[in-house]
Structure formats: structure tokens, C-alpha cells
Amino acid sequence: MSAPATPQASTTPVSNYRPFPGVMDEMIGPDGEMRPHWAGLMAHLTGREPEALAADVARGEQYLRDAGVFFRAYGRNEQAARDWPFSPVPVILHEDDWQEIAKGLTERADLLEMVMADLYGPGRLVAEGHLPASLIAESPEWMRPMVGVAPRGGHFLHFLAFEIGRGPDGRWWVLGDRTQAPSGAGFALENRVATTRVFADYYARARVHRLAGFFRAFRDGLAALQGPAAHAAGSAAGILTPGPMTDTYYEHAYIARYMGLSLLEGGDLTVEDEALMVRTVAGPRPINVLWRRLDAGWADPLEFDESSHIGTPGLMAAVRAGQVTLVNALGAGVLETQALLAFLPGIARATLGRDLRLPNIATWWCGQSRALAEVRRQAARLAFGPAQATQVAFLGGAEGMQAPSDAAARDAWIVAQGPKLIAQERVTLSTTPTLSGGALVPRPVTIRVFLARTPNGWQVMPGGFARIAERADATALAMQQGSSAADVWVLSEAAVPTETLLAPQSAPFVRAEAPALPSRAAENLFWLGRYVERTQGVLRLARAYHGRLSEDGTGPLLAALAEMLDRYGLTAAEPMPEGLFATLASAVAAASQIRDRFSVDGWAALSDLDRTMKRLSATLRPGDDAAAAMGVFLRKIAGFSGLVHENMYRGHGWQFLSIGRALERGAMSADLLAAFADPDAPTGALDLAIELADSVMTHRQRYAVMPSRGSVVDLLALDPENPRSVHFQLAEIREHATAIAGGRHKAQMSGLVRQARTTETRLAVATPSAMTTAALRDVRDDILALSELLGDAYLQ
């Protein structure tokens, strides 16, 4: 709280803002006056006291943390998720400017579709000399298996992104085409939500074009690609993701949830004959539209990189047979080659008869003599990169190439590199205000703009994803190098309608059938149920141990507890056992694979528990302190279970989760009972067993006697009405397993149901005295064996 209590006019974030001389600034015009479309936000900012503004920004950051938006940064040997580099001040553009950008990019999208169709079709651009053959042939993204393949539905490109930047004269330039699997649309949405949290009071009246309409139109486009039959059959389009280890996985899960698409990995898919199928718990189900976020090289080990373990063997065969539309087509990555920027202006003139409305950055490929001569003449003012680079040369990044600074050496180097080299103009990018230490400072910016093909043609997202450089020079704009991300506001003159992704109320109402659950998702839900339940179980054990530590430092009961903790991978002596982290980490890992299947609140509850445990682990002391902490953790994880139980749709996913929970609870209860209700167990073990099952009150009410082996086994193993009893868990498993099998094995009882019912019956007819320690261990093993039956039946 070092900021002054009453800010002077001269210390507002806005008043000291000074653009760099000779550099175009988005907010301040060349006359030194603020551009009118920034005035509203700046007035709002000026009116905020520093503490209030800091709290506003913290609200946006909190939203991103709660939503689990993170950015995976790659180090040399490790990768770690770090907080999303959020820059709260949006880049504001007037809708008239935006219209020009949208028209220019739409024209460019059509041009790229034409080039793509030619490169994988007749090859006229090469034959007529508009493109050099060797440049295309040497591209690792020009996919030979796609040559001659007509895309299902007639188009190769359906979702594109363009990197644009503004030069000193105010013109926008295209810096790069993103055609393979452009990311960032989901992050743009999240940035928007976070930014509206920061400027909550102002946003509603700011006349900012909303983003939802764009996503609705794209979703309609995907539905049209599916065709009426597939759409009516309830088959969802899918997002094909490389999986949780990829840096944009969060976005894939987020978009899948937002747009109602299935989130699929290569292993979720299989090709039968030439049809693409999803492996689901109800058997293979056809799918014919995939929004591909996996680079083509990994997509099919039979036709592309043989070493890929994240692809689908036969995907290319399905494409060739016209059975599936990929958004975008395999092989579209060739259009990202920066060297193409040298040829696209000429191709536009040859095919459209005029220059592109929105030019791309001047580029030369040094494999042709005229271009080489030009580059040698201008070398001092150019930036260099490899011919197959996909990033613009002057923004550096991993692909940048440093030319020798000595003029003669540089010239020799250029000639020697020849066809391996491109040269590009350096553009001094425009700057935009960003907050730094409470003040606004100008920083270079590029904007990623998204286009989607819809039944009504290309739609341009009215907004985007702005990257803001950390330093005043623009060379470090890659996210990996510490730039930050901001929202883009397109400001309207008129009031804007509020939009959501939901269909208008006048549309006919259909209760869509949920698509069949992919086997991998079912498996993760099952394990999530098991690991969350096990975490609760070991937390209770650890709490019981530490609670007794202060009273009974060395007794036999404590030793028995320590031994039991050890069986579940926990070292009793540690106040914050490592094994507990491992169990919770398994739960979080399972959850992170199915982020699209439960709510943001559920995820927040789970990651909150993880954070709290890590925070407390350093300071926790054995005994009462640790016991109290375990109680806190138990309440937090109960929060997660409660959210899931209250909110999760009662479909197959919920059933797998519930089976996992019941199976783990049943097996663990039987195991604990076998140990603590054993006739030779130490004094106090029966009370402990009741405590571990959270059934102290129930026992008191039901039996009104001191616990005996008979009463404890009756309540915790045999009582069908006690939600903590082993019997109850088996009834749960049997019910859910019957529901899952309902759609599949109508005539015949599944092996899983039969086994669950057999063990359930055994408990139903048993007397407490028949439930010996050995019998309880048998029951435990029978329950654990159900896991394998489930795996065999559904999870292959």
C-alpha cells in the first residue's frame, strides 16, 4: 500500500503516456491528441484510484487462474505451466478500420484456398512460373498423399488466423498466415471475459462488438459440413487434439466445452473400412467432421511420420475416401511458409487482376536470381530467415537467422545460403498502451485475427488476440519469450446487441441426444472417481493418525494405523505425506484429461485443494496441527465431490465416475474393516473403524451400545441403507453398470453386472459372524476384480 492515498491529476496512468517519436501509436494520433475511440476507456481509467485499479486487474487475473487458463512454457529439460501473461488494457480499434481489415483478410482467405486447391490439384501456379517447384517440394508440410485428393465438401480451408501489424504510415500488413491448426480463438474468448471483469463497470456501455456470434456462425458451419443426417443423428463434430501435453490443450478443452464439440485424441479414433469412427463405451460410432488441432505430420503414422503415437492409422485413407472433413485439410500447413509471401502478391495480380487490399510484408526468396540481386542491394535494412520458416523474420523467435554485420561477409553469406534463405522487410510496429507499474507505457503490438467459413461465407471474428512485446523493441513477440496477451475491442458507433452462443428462442426446441462417451473419457472419469475417493480415504487415515499422536504416542493402535497408511503409500511420520500428493496428483491428472466434461467450478475446487496442500506442506507439524489440516483438505475435496454430484449430467460419464467412486470406497472399506475389526486388532480399533467410515453418529443411533465386532461389521459391511457400507457400494456399482449396459447388451447380463450382483448377494445374505477377516479380504479382492471386468468391457 505504498501508493499515495489521493492521486494527483499528474499521476494518473494516462497523463504520462508518451508514444515513441516516429512510431505509430494506436491511442495517440500524430497530432498528440487521443483518438476518440479510446476516450471512454481512458476516462474510466483516469477515474479509478490506483488501489481500485489494482483490484480491478487482480479480478481479471483471478478469473483466469480460477478458470485454469495457463500457458505451458517449455524449458530446456522441463515444462511447466505458468500463469497466463494477461495484459488488461485492450487494444481498441474503430469498426471502420476493422471493416477494411475484414475485407482484406476475407480476400486473402479466398486466395489461400485457391493456392491450396492448385498445389494439391492441377499445379498450374508452378507450371506457369508463379511458384518455384523446389520451394513447394522441399516444404515438410506439402503432403504428397494429399495430391489429387478432393476435399469432402469442396473446400480445404475452414478456419484461419492471420497475424497482422500496423506500420508507421498507419497501414496494416499481414505478417503471417496461420492455416495448419491456428490456436488462440479460445484464448481470445478468455481474454475477453477477463477484460470484462477488469472493466466491469465500463464494458457494458462501451459498445464493443461481441464475439459469440462468430462462434455461433462457425458452429453452424461445422453442422453444415456434417450434413443433415449426421447432425440429426446427434453425432457431434469433434476437436482433434494432440492431448494434454500440448501447450494449447487448455484451449482445446475450453472451445470443446464452449461449442459443444467432442474433444478427441488420435487414439480415440479408429478407421473401419474407410469410415472414421470414435471408440465409445457403446462401440464405434461414426464421425465425419474434425476440427484438427494436430499438425498433419502426426495425424496418421501410415502415411506421414511413422513414429507418431498420437495419430490415427488410416485417417488419410478416410480422407481419401471422402468420409471425413478436416478443418483444415491435411497439408494446409504448406501455406504458412513465409517464403510464399514473396509470391502471393504476384499470384493475386495474375488471378484477381489487382493488388491485394491488405498487403503482406515485403519478402524475397533468395533462390531466384532477380530476388537475390535485390536482396544483396538492400541487405543492410532486411531481416533474414530460413526459406521454410513459418514465423516472420524480423520478429525473430526460434527461427530467426543473424546475418553477418560486416557488409562483405554478409553479401558472401547471402549468396552461399541462396535458396535456403528468405529476406524480409523490417516493419516498425505500432504501439499500444499497456500497464506497467501502475502507469501506461507504449509497447509494440501484433494482432491475430480469426476467420471461419460458414454457410454464408467467411466470417471475421470482431476482435482477436493481441500480443504485446515486453520491451520497447518488437523482437520478442513470441509468447515463449515473455510477451503478454490482450483483448481486442472493435468499437461500434451504434449500440451492439448482446449475443450468446445459445440459439434464439424462436428456434424450434430439440432435446439433443448426448453423443456416445469416448472410451478414453470413460476411463478417465472412472479413475477420477477412484482417485478422489482414495484421496478422501487416506486423508481420513492420516487425520486419525495425527489426532491420536498427541494422546497415544506409542500405542499398538497407532502402530496399526501407521502400517495401514504405509499400505496406501503414505509415511506416517510425515505431517504432509508425499504419498498424499501422489494420490491427489493422479486425480488431477485424470481430471485434466477431461477438462471439457465438468464445470469450471469443479476444476477450481480441485486445483484449490492442490494449491492449499502445497502451501501448507512446508509448515505443517505432526499431531493436532496436521490433523486439523487434514480436516480442511477433507472439506475441500468434499466440495469437489459435491459440485460434481450436484451438477453433472446423469449420462454415461457420471455413471463411470460413480462406479469408480463406489468401487474404491467398497474395496477400501472392506480392507480397513478386515484390519480394524479383526478379533486380534488393538483396543480402540473398532471405534477407529467407525470414525474412518464417518459413521460415528449412525452407529450411536442404530445400536445404542458400545461398538462390538458384530455391530461394526453389520453397519459398515452389511447394512444396505448405510451409504458408507460395502453392501451399499456394490448396489451402486450394479445399478450404474446395468444402466451403462442398457444400450448395449439388452439380452444378456454383462459380466460386470453379474459379478457385482454375485458379491452383493453374498453380503445381503451374510451374518456379521460369517464376515470373518478372511471373508472381508475376499470381498475386497472381488471388488477390485470388477475394475478389470469394466476395463475389458468398455475401455479398450
Added chain:
Amino acid sequence: MIYDIALRLTYRYASPATGGRHVVRLMPVARPGLQRLIAGHVEIEPHPDGRTDRTDFFGNATTDFGFRGAHDGVALQLHARVDRQAPAPPGPATPLARLAAEIADVDSLGPQSPVHFTAPSPRAMVDAAMATYAREVTTPDMTAADVVTAVGEALHRDMTFSAEATDVGTPAADAFAERQGVCQDFSHIMIACLRSLGVPAAYVSGFLRTLPPPGRPRLEGADAMHAWVRAWTGKEGGWIDYDPTNALVPATDHVEVAVGRDYGDVAPIKGVLRVTGRQIGSHAVDMVPVD
């Protein structure tokens, strides 16, 4: 010369596999003026659930097939009758110094275009040792065809044929460091050397006559599928073949199956088998002249 070719490829799995897809390239290709396929078929056991016969980008006969259910192996049987001619003498080769300019003038992405064969490919990566070697065994004033012969003969002289030293996954650089390998290694090394000098080079898979004509030695590689090299010697010279394992220009003892940038483009069988056990493969070839 007319040949009957029989090939049997067998893979047995230690435990049954569930489902699987394969791509097979076994059928000799038709090449006008050089090779004619009179008749041929590929049998697959067990009977696959779906099969498609097609031609790939480079013109190779390709078969896709898949299994849905459990199976404990796959066997492929090729029978083909092929009429093979010696190649016509090539046109004059281009001097090495002018080859780059002729490649730059190529305005086609068709399968015969040399532009596909200039860049390193996954199994024929150029390393410094091979590039140095290639420079040492050639001179800058050679034609592209001279370069092909010089590199091929040098490799045949300096490398030892050994079926034990390498396997199908050994990188070319390792085989070159050991100076040992089989036809696949000889060919990948020669391809990398030629590309390092700017000569477009392709990988050819095929068969060799099993028993030599009377009075001639038996060629290395005749008991399995064979591989050799095809190089582009310029606009006039076109493509020429060279077999570095036997240091000769393939003529009527060689029958071509498929061509590509390296083994990865022409592998006789590809397929992800969802198995946990070990695969056991066997491979038997017979190529005899028809009287």
C-alpha cells in the same frame, strides 16, 4: 527377360492383436520401355476387413487393408510375372556446376520431377561425415553421371556387406560410421552423399534374380527384397539407376517395385499393430526366369 516372382512375408504375434491397419507396397510397377507387369496379385491372410488397391504419389502400387477383430499374425503372398528390359543408354549428363540451375528451371511437381529428391529425408539425413566423404571421392568438374558412378564405386569399395551389423531401423549415419550394412544402408548412404553434392537421388525397392546366369556370381541381396539408387543427371540425362551394394548399373537382373525419397516411402509393409507381445517376421523371395 520374363520372370516369375514369388514373395512371402509372414508376421506372427506372440499374443493376438485386436484391430490393425496396414499399407503394403509389393507389386512391381509398370515402367514404359523398361518393365511391364504381365500379371500379378497380392494375397492377404487372414482375410482382411476391407482392402483398397491404389497408386500412391510416386506411382507405386499400394494396398491398404485392415483387421477389426483379433488375429495372431498377418501373411502376404505376392505372385507376379514381369517382363524386364535393359534401360536405353541415357542422354548426355549435365556438369555438376550447372545442375542447380537446371533444377531451378523445373516447373513441375509431378512424380518424376527431381525437386522431390533434393532435400534430406527422414531416413537419408545428410551428415557432415557423409558430405565430406562425397566431396573427397568426386571432383567439381565431373558430370552428374560421373558423380553417381564415383560415389557408388567408392561406397562399394569402402563398405562391407553385412546382414548382422544393422537392422531396418538403423540410421544411415550409424551404418556409415561402421562402414557396414545391407542394401538399405548402402542406398541411404549413397542418396545422402549425392544430395549433399546437389544431385537429386531417390530410393528404389525391388527384387534381384535369385540364381545368376551361368558363369556370373550370385548378387548380394537376392534372398530378400533389394534396394538401389536412382539419380537425376540433368535435363538431357534424366534419371539413371545405380546399385551400390553390387557396384553395377541395374539391367535385366533387377525388377523394380517402388520408388520414393527413402525407405519410408516404399516400405513393403507398414502398420501399427496394437499388440503387447513380440512380432516375429519372415521373408522369402524367389525370382526365376520363365523359359
